[in-house]
Amino acid sequence: MYVYIYDEMGISLVTTNSIKINSEIEGIHLLGHFSQMEAQFLIQSLLALLGVAFLLNATTLASQLEVHFYRNSCQQAEFLVKKIMKERVSQDPSLPAGLLRLHFHDCFVRGCDASVLLDSKGENVAEKEAPPNLTLRGFEVIDEIKAELEKSCKGVVSCADILALATRDGVALSGGSAYALPTGRRDGLVSKISDVHLPAPSFSVSDAINAFQSINMTLQELTTLLGAHALGFCHCGFFVERLYNFKGTGQPDPNIDPSFLQTLRKKCPPPGPVAFNFSTDPTVFMTPSSGTPFRLDSSFFKGVIEEQAILQLDQELGFTDLTRKIAADYVNRPHVFRRKFAKAMIKLGSVGVLRGREGEIRENCRRVNTGNALN
Numbered sequence: 001m002y003v004y005i006y007d008e009m010g011i012s013l014v015t016t017n018s019i020k021i022n023s024e025i026e027g028i029h030l031l032g033h034f035s036q037m038e039a040q041f042l043i044q045s046l047l048a049l050l051g052v053a054f055l056l057n058a059t060t061l062a063s064q065l066e067v068h069f070y071r072n073s074c075q076q077a078e079f080l081v082k083k084i085m086k087e088r089v090s091q092d093p094s095l096p097a098g099l100l101r102l103h104f105h106d107c108f109v110r111g112c113d114a115s116v117l118l119d120s121k122g123e124n125v126a127e128k129e130a131p132p133n134l135t136l137r138g139f140e141v142i143d144e145i146k147a148e149l150e151k152s153c154k155g156v157v158s159c160a161d162i163l164a165l166a167t168r169d170g171v172a173l174s175g176g177s178a179y180a181l182p183t184g185r186r187d188g189l190v191s192k193i194s195d196v197h198l199p200a201p202s203f204s205v206s207d208a209i210n211a212f213q214s215i216n217m218t219l220q221e222l223t224t225l226l227g228a229h230a231l232g233f234c235h236c237g238f239f240v241e242r243l244y245n246f247k248g249t250g251q252p253d254p255n256i257d258p259s260f261l262q263t264l265r266k267k268c269p270p271p272g273p274v275a276f277n278f279s280t281d282p283t284v285f286m287t288p289s290s291g292t293p294f295r296l297d298s299s300f301f302k303g304v305i306e307e308q309a310i311l312q313l314d315q316e317l318g319f320t321d322l323t324r325k326i327a328a329d330y331v332n333r334p335h336v337f338r339r340k341f342a343k344a345m346i347k348l349g350s351v352g353v354l355r356g357r358e359g360e361i362r363e364n365c366r367r368v369n370t371g372n373a374l375n
C-alpha cells in the first residue's frame with residue numbers, strides 16, 4: 001500500500017498501510033491500504049496543507065506587482081497610456097520631466113499610491129498643497145489617460161499605475177530605456193500635507209542618503225535617479241541663495257563655475273524684500289549648459305563634474321568619492337546610466353505600493369471614491 005504525492009518536483013512515495021484508497025485531489029494521487037480513520041485523517045491533513053499552500057500562493061501573487069498586470073482585465077491599458085503620452089509629448093517635450101518629478105513625489109510620501117494626485121477636501125489639506133509640491137506638473141495628462149481608460153475598462157486601472165506607466169513612457173520618449181514596468185498598484189485613500197517630508201535641495205549628500213534609506217534606496221540609486229535632473233525646469237528660488245548669499249556669507253557658493261554663475265545671475269536676480277513666490281519666479285533649465293533640456297542623457301553628471309549643477313545637493317555629488325566616481329562613469333558610459341536608471345525607476349515605483357484588496361481603484365484620480373472617503 002502506497003501513497004504518492006505529486007508535486008512540481010515529481011512523485012514522492014509517502015507511506016504504506018492496509019486498506020485501499022484511490023482518490024485524486026488536485027494533483028495529489030493516493031493509493032494504498034489504510035484504516036478508514038487513518039485515511040480520512042491523512043486526506044484531511046493533505047487538504048489542509050494544500051489549502052494553506054494555495055492561500056499562501058494566492059496571497060503572494062496578490063501581493064506582488066506584475067509586468068502586464070492588466071493583460072486580461074484591460075488589454076489596451078498600456079497601449080493607451082503610450083498613445084496619449086506620444087501625442088502630448090509631441091506638443092510639450094517638457095512633460096516627461098513634470099511626470100518624473102510627480103511620480104517621485106508620489107512614491108516618497110506614503111508610497112506610490114497616487115496620494116499626490118488627490119485634491120484637498122473639506123478640512124483636509126492634501127499633499128499637493130505642500131510647498132515643494134506647488135510646482136508639480138502633469139496632473140492633466142493623468143486625468144486625460146484616466147478618463148480614456150474609464151471609458152473602456154471602468155474601475156480597473158489604478159491612478160498609481162497610470163502615473164507610473166506614463167512616467168515610464170515619458171522616460172522612453174526622452175531617450176531613456178523603455179523598461180518593463182511591474183503594475184498592479186492600488187490607489188490610496190489618504191493625502192495629508194503633514195505627511196510631506198521630501199528631501200530639500202539644500203540637503204547634504206549624507207542628509208539625502210538618510211532620506212532615501214527611509215524608502216529603502218541606496219546612495220548609488222539616489223545618484224542614478226538624480227540623473228533625471230538632466231530634464232526640465234527649476235525655479236530660481238530653489239537655488240538663488242547659492243548665487244548671492246551662500247549659507248549667509250554674503251558671497252556666492254565657491255563651488256559654482258564662475259562663468260556659469262554669471263549666466264545664472266542674469267536669469268535669477270537677487271531676491272527682493274518680497275518672499276520667493278513659486279508662481280511668478282523665473283525658471284532655468286535643470287541642466288542649463290547641456291543644450292538638451294528634454295533629453296534624458298548623462299548631461300546632468302557632466303554638469304556635476306564641471307561645477308555647473310544648479311542645486312546645492314546636486315553639486316555636492318561631485319565632492320564625495322563614490323558619487324563622483326558614479327558621475328564620471330555615467331558620463332563615459334551613457335548606456336550604463338540608461339540601464340541603471342531604468343532599474344532604479346522600477347525600484348522607486350515599487351516603494352510602499354498598495355496591492356490586492358488594499359486601497360481602491362479610483363474613478364477620478366483627484367478624489368477618493370464615494371463610500372471610501374475618510375473625510
Ligand code: HEM
Nearest residue numbers: 097098100101104135199200201225228232233234235238
Ligand atoms: C534628493 C532628492 C531630490 C531633490 C532635493 C530634488 C529637488 C528638485 C527641485 C528643487 C526641482 C525644481 C522644481 C521646480 O522648480 O519646479 C526639481 C526638479 C526636478 N526633479 Fe528633482 N529632486 C530630487 C530627486 C529627484 C528624483 C529622484 C527625480 C526623478 C526620479 C527627480 C526629478 C526631477 C525632474 C525631472 C525635475 C524637473 C521638473 C520640471 O521640469 O517640472 N528629482 N527637483
